[in-house]
Amino acid sequence: MAVSLKSLGIERLGIEERLTLVEEIWDSIAADSAAVPLTEAQRTELDRRIAEHEANPDDVVPWEEIKTSITERLKK
Numbered sequence: 001m002a003v004s005l006k007s008l009g010i011e012r013l014g015i016e017e018r019l020t021l022v023e024e025i026w027d028s029i030a031a032d033s034a035a036v037p038l039t040e041a042q043r044t045e046l047d048r049r050i051a052e053h054e055a056n057p058d059d060v061v062p063w064e065e066i067k068t069s070i071t072e073r074l075k076k
Helices: 015-031 040-055 063-075
Strands: none
Touching: 015 063
16 A cells, blocks of 8 residues: 555644654654765755855744744645
């Protein structure tokens, strides 16, 4: 059986619960990041983003602010 939202019952979760699940899934993938090597394009983009951040370290938006914004948009 293929894994899907329906087969796992994920479609029955609320938005906040699904966002939390996405975070948990992403964290589990990040923990195994060595198992998924980066392409050269991905490495180049990460290097560009790191350089941008180092040049402008105060130009950031906290994750909680982004999460709240997304949650509010999804409620509309």
